[in-house]
Amino acid sequence: MNAVGQHVPRAVSVTGGAAVRVTRSRRSALWPGIAVVAIVVILGYLPYVVHSGTTTLLVQFFTLLTMASMWNLLAGYAGLVSVGQQAFIGLGSYFVLIGALHGLDPFTALPVAAIGCGVVGLPVWWLVSRLRSGYFAITTWVIASVCELIIIRYPSLGGGTGMLLSGFPDISQTLLNAYIYWTSLAVTVIVLAGVYLLLRSPLGLVLTALRDDETGARSVGAKVARAQRLVFIVAAAGCGAAGALLIISQPFVEPTAAFSVQWSAEMIFVTIIGGIGTIEGPILGTIVFFILQQTLSQDGTWYFIILGLVAMAVAIWAPRGLWGLIAERTGIRLFPVGYWLWPAGSTAGPRGLALLRGRGRGPGRSGAAGALALDDPGRAGPDDPRSGPGDAGPDDFPV
Amino acid sequence: MLRDQPIARRSLLKGMGAGALAVGAGGFLSACGSGIKGAGSAASTGTITIGFITPLTGDLADFGASDKFVLSTVRALSAYTKGFKVGGKTYKVNIVVKDSQSSPTRAGQVAQQLIQTNHADMVLTTSTPETTNPVSVVCEKAGTPCLSTVVPWESWYAGLGGDPLKPTTTFKYCTMFFFGLTQFQGCFVPMWNRVKNNKEVACMYPNDSDGTAFREGFEPLIKASGYKVVDGGAYADGTTDYTSMISQFKSKDCEIYSNCPLPPDFNTFWKQASEQGFKPKLATVAKVLLFPADVAALGSLVDNIATDSWWGPYMPYNSSLDGQSASALASAYEAKTGSQWTQSIGSSYALFEVAKAAFGAVSDPHDKTEVASALHKVNYTGMCGPINFAAGPAPGVGIIPPVGVQWKASTGKYPYVMTVVDNSLNKKVKVQADLVPTNA
Numbered sequence: 138m139n140a141v142g143q144h145v146p147r148a149v150s151v152t153g154g155a156a157v158r159v160t161r162s163r164r165s166a167l168w169p170g171i172a173v174v175a176i177v178v179i180l181g182y183l184p185y186v187v188h189s190g191t192t193t194l195l196v197q198f199f200t201l202l203t204m205a206s207m208w209n210l211l212a213g214y215a216g217l218v219s220v221g222q223q224a225f226i227g228l229g230s231y232f233v234l235i236g237a238l239h240g241l242d243p244f245t246a247l248p249v250a251a252i253g254c255g256v257v258g259l260p261v262w263w264l265v266s267r268l269r270s271g272y273f274a275i276t277t278w279v280i281a282s283v284c285e286l287i288i289i290r291y292p293s294l295g296g297g298t299g300m301l302l303s304g305f306p307d308i309s310q311t312l313l314n315a316y317i318y319w320t321s322l323a324v325t326v327i328v329l330a331g332v333y334l335l336l337r338s339p340l341g342l343v344l345t346a347l348r349d350d351e352t353g354a355r356s357v358g359a360k361v362a363r364a365q366r367l368v369f370i371v372a373a374a375g376c377g378a379a380g381a382l383l384i385i386s387q388p389f390v391e392p393t394a395a396f397s398v399q400w401s402a403e404m405i406f407v408t409i410i411g412g413i414g415t416i417e418g419p420i421l422g423t424i425v426f427f428i429l430q431q432t433l434s435q436d437g438t439w440y441f442i443i444l445g446l447v448a449m450a451v452a453i454w455a456p457r458g459l460w461g462l463i464a465e466r467t468g469i470r471l472f473p474v475g476y477w478l479w480p481a482g483s484t485a486g487p488r489g490l491a492l493l494r495g496r497g498r499g500p501g502r503s504g505a506a507g508a509l510a511l512d513d514p515g516r517a518g519p520d521d522p523r524s525g526p527g528d529a530g531p532d533d534f535p536v
Numbered sequence: 537m538l539r540d541q542p543i544a545r546r547s548l549l550k551g552m553g554a555g556a557l558a559v560g561a562g563g564f565l566s567a568c569g570s571g572i573k574g575a576g577s578a579a580s581t582g583t584i585t586i587g588f589i590t591p592l593t594g595d596l597a598d599f600g601a602s603d604k605f606v607l608s609t610v611r612a613l614s615a616y617t618k619g620f621k622v623g624g625k626t627y628k629v630n631i632v633v634k635d636s637q638s639s640p641t642r643a644g645q646v647a648q649q650l651i652q653t654n655h656a657d658m659v660l661t662t663s664t665p666e667t668t669n670p671v672s673v674v675c676e677k678a679g680t681p682c683l684s685t686v687v688p689w690e691s692w693y694a695g696l697g698g699d700p701l702k703p704t705t706t707f708k709y710c711t712m713f714f715f716g717l718t719q720f721q722g723c724f725v726p727m728w729n730r731v732k733n734n735k736e737v738a739c740m741y742p743n744d745s746d747g748t749a750f751r752e753g754f755e756p757l758i759k760a761s762g763y764k765v766v767d768g769g770a771y772a773d774g775t776t777d778y779t780s781m782i783s784q785f786k787s788k789d790c791e792i793y794s795n796c797p798l799p800p801d802f803n804t805f806w807k808q809a810s811e812q813g814f815k816p817k818l819a820t821v822a823k824v825l826l827f828p829a830d831v832a833a834l835g836s837l838v839d840n841i842a843t844d845s846w847w848g849p850y851m852p853y854n855s856s857l858d859g860q861s862a863s864a865l866a867s868a869y870e871a872k873t874g875s876q877w878t879q880s881i882g883s884s885y886a887l888f889e890v891a892k893a894a895f896g897a898v899s900d901p902h903d904k905t906e907v908a909s910a911l912h913k914v915n916y917t918g919m920c921g922p923i924n925f926a927a928g929p930a931p932g933v934g935i936i937p938p939v940g941v942q943w944k945a946s947t948g949k950y951p952y953v954m955t956v957v958d959n960s961l962n963k964k965v966k967v968q969a970d971l972v973p974t975n976a
């Protein structure tokens with residue numbers, strides 16, 4: 138495991154033959170990587186250490202984090218600003234309910250529900266794929282409402298009244314709570330690992346290019362439509378898993394709550410606060426949201442006013458979110474998905490990196506902004522193995 | 537080139553390793569469940585914790601608007617400041633309030649928090665099935681005594697998985713007091729009978745908990761009372777255009793109007809009905825126009841709309857905690873907040889009376905089974921009159937009979953005042969004014 142984020146220096150010849158070295162992050166990601174693994178292991182042991190009050194809260198945390206990571210993938214990378222992800226959250230809940238009504242254990246029904254939502258995501262994508270920005274957003278919302286209206290037509294699923302989820306294994310409440318917690322942890326780890334791997338894959342190059350400039354990405358031949366379709370289906374499945382977690386932890390589903398646009402509002406808030414277009418952003422955003430919720434939610438209306446002010450403040454003064462601020466100052470990447478280029482001759486290892494911190498020393502731009510700008514669009518075209526022969530060649534590498 | 541196969545393969549393996557480790561750790565741990573800590577308990581503490589979940593913000597905020605006042609009143613009463621005497625020992629009482637934000641999901645989440653983090657010995661909740669049902673479901677599952685109010689008992693009973701038509705299921709931990717469809721019938725039908733009409737009832741019941749309960753339970757009662765039902769269809773909450781429903785009601789020439797919508801939906805409907813010329817002789821609404829805030833939004837359109845009232849300054853009842861009368865409590869609210877009294881004051885107040893009565897009947901307040909069983913047996917008289925949980929239409933359900941009221945324009949401090957016009961179900965309440973048709 139300690140190989141996570143290890144430096145991968147290599148020499149590359151670009152633009153006039155100047156050699157650069159390439160690493161996955163500015164500093165060694167070894168220690169952050171170990172920390173991430175350690176955190177996951179500690180979280181796994183929590184039910185033995187803390188009372189279920191804490192783990193139940195963490196279930197809510199993981200559920201929101203899963204949703205936010207999916208929205209971040211959609212909006213932050215694929216440029217698909219959806220306000221209709223609650224369609225899949227609701228469907229995920231109801232798929233678990235339907236499974237339970239047919240004798241399926243809710244925990245077994247969870248992956249089935251997630252896959253089911255991914256399957257539903259495909260025809261939905263055909264409906265919305267040609268729409269852009271505002272039209273896309275509104276249509277996704279409409280589709281979520283349509284899903285809700287369809288569900289409430291079925292009295293066997295509780296109609297508008299909602300329904301209790303039954304069929305849990307016959308185990309003690311304590312063990313059941315722990316199972317729910319581990320399930321939510323597993324879903325979150327799988328979702329985050331999935332996003333991380335997706336972004337480090339060839340497809341990730343297309344996505345990061347898309348994030349920075351869709352037109353640019355198209356012009357260098359990136360297969361934008363295919364990437365967006367895959368992301369939409371993955372996000373549908375991820376939100377379906379989150380919806381399944383919701384009904385399992387409640388254990389009650391009510392259509393107006395399950396398909397509430399509130400979910401989209403929370404996903405967007407968390408992602409914007411934390412930092413859109415980074416894997417770390419939704420994690421930090423969810424932490425901030427939960428701290429605010431736990432400390433302020435008793436203040437009624439003031440809680441919402443403060444949430445609004447926080448969102449505005451971040452949007453104005455830290456448009457790249459809190460993680461953007463941290464990454465800019467420290468260069469830390471918990472999930473390094475980009476590449477850093479170093480001038481030839483700088484020695485390997487983190488110590489040499491200080492050379493590049495000063496303004497103007499980096500290739501093109503300075504600081505982390507420079508890194509983000511250079512790691513992504515520069516790689517999209519030439520490095521995508523699926524790129525056609527007409528793609529930009531190494532000579533166009535914009536470093 | 538920048539990308540070559542070893543990187544991809546290595547990073548794939550790394551990521552997969554991380555995922556597998558986490559999942560594997562979970563699976564390994566679940567195999568030895570004996571060491572799990574669980575919720576912990578407050579068994580040894582000298583404090584009784586009462587959780588209270590109410591919608592303080594969101595669409596249902598009008599229901600919870602008076603709860604801050606009720607809480608500060610109850611917390612200041614000596615019955616609560618001096619603690620409860622249970623089994624020869626005095627326990628301090630700690631009331632923890634949580635806002636449901638008018639969301640069923642949030643209501644369920646805060647209920648879990650109250651039980652697991654605050655170690656609540658009892659959870660009280662109020663205001664519509666959207667709040668009470670998820671809270672009750674969580675409490676029943678976790679084995680924590682729970683008391684609900686301001687929800688038709690059929691909606692609550694069905695939400696917990698019972699069948700209101702065959703109410704034989706006993707929920708071990710959950711109880712509620714309010715009224716149900718029979719009481720709506722007993723409250724509304726006498727008023728209909730007093731207005732000369734063609735016996736056609738326009739029914740606007742949405743597709744949600746209350747709407748379904750009304751459609752399945754109230755429509756048969758309407759028919760049994762000698763009226764004809766014109767059902768406008770199970771519309772979705774939040775519908776903004778009621779033209780087809782209104783024209784259906786107009787084509788049948790309905791002279792009575794009955795509903796149970798969300799408050800904003802009624803505002804939309806009633807304005808459109810007025811514009812499109814649907815003017816029933818008598819409108820008896822449920823779930824809406826319960827509070828002065830709803831009335832302000834409709835202005836003169838609320839004149840002489842009738843509804844049910846479970847509490848008001850006209851109720852001849854006194855607090856079981858300190859003997860304060862209903863009218864004194866309503867006046868205290870108006871003096872303290874500067875707002876008009878609302879019905880929720882009485883029902884929320886009664887929650888804390890019942891809680892005290894239940895804890896007074898047990899030997900150990902932290903024994904949840906004992907407290908729950910005491911809740912099912914409470915039989916007392918207080919702010920909402922006599923409540924007997926053992927004598928209701930279903931196990932654990934106490935009934936408080938409502939009276940028929942109309943909103944009437946007033947020259948006093950507040951433009952519209954809820955005025956008693958029919959006391960068929962509760963003769964102890966004095967009729968204050970004549971029943972006047974909504975549209976003559």
